[in-house]
Amino acid sequence: MKKEYGFILITYILMQLSGIAGGPLLYKTGVALGVEPIRMETLVPGYWTVISFSLATLIILLILWRSTYRNDIERQKPVPLHFAALWAILGVFMAFAAQIIASSIETRLGIPQGSENTQDIIELVKGVPLVILAVAVFGPILEEIVFRKIIFGSLYNRLPFFFAALISSLMFSVAHAELEHTILYAAMGFTFAFLYVKTKRIIVPIVAHVSMNTFVVLIQYVFADEIQEMIRKAEKMEQMSQWIRWF
Incomplete structure (x- = not known):
């Protein structure tokens, strides 16, 4: 692995761990500026997510901009830009289809649906709406560069x-700390890896990933109450079904 890729991986890992020092520092800064301590406790996770993701994205893009190294995928002739755009659009539908199939498999295996990671993100968005930018744009950019361009590209x-x-894809799942949903993350990983190999352009899975995340986060943020009501109704119907079967 080239040293540039090593620097990128180090930057990504430091970003993930940066809250240990950055969070308390941001908290003390806010309190010193007159923000109520209780208020700062709720704001720090969201704002530090935005700060760390944006800084890491900037640093990693600068490293890539200065690098002349290309892996075996990128040494091949990329598809024309108009085909790349089509594959990016198609990739969004492929990603959602892969999610549906993976979720169905997990359900049959008895794995509870719903992502704790996603719910935590929605809570952060409610407190700091700017978090949408971090998780819907910066996050997918970082993940595609790290897990597809560097890790998958090096293995390929x-x-x-x-x-x-x-x-x-397994590493992608571990990074999200949701091993119970490994099948789901693997489905995503295979889809985005396919788009990368098919088009020879990392921008294609980035656009597909950004589009998917943006849609999911906005839907869960804007229609959070409606979704919760649907879940409650579904749970009630399931309870009624079990009660009827018991009789």
Whole structure:
């Protein structure tokens, strides 16, 4: 792995750990400026997410801009831009289809649906709406560069597509700290890896990933109350169904 990629991985890891020092520092700064301590406790996680994600994205893009290294995928002729745009649009539908299939498999395996990670993000968005920018734009950019361009791309130099996509997807799942939804994250990883290999342009899975995240976050943020009501009704129907079967 080239040293530029090593610097990018270090930057990404530091971003993930930066809240340990950055959070308390931001809290003390806000309190010193006159913000109520209780208020700062609710604001710090959201604002530090925005700060850390944006800084990491800027640093990583600068590293890539200065780098001349290309992996085996990018050394091949990329598809024309108009085909890349079409694949990016198609990639959004592919990603949602992969999610539906993966969710169905997880349900059959008895894995509870719903993502704690997503719910935590929605709570952050409610407190600091700017978090939408971090999780819907900066996050997908970082993840595609780290998990597809660097990790998958490096593995693809030595392994068949399936194994390179599988390993990078498992790492993608671990990074989200939701191992119970490994199938779901693997489905996403395989989809975005396919788009990368098919088009030879990392921008294609980035656009598809950004579009998917933006849609999901906005829907869950704007229609949060309606979604909760639908969940309550579904749970009530399930309870009634079990009661009827018991009789």
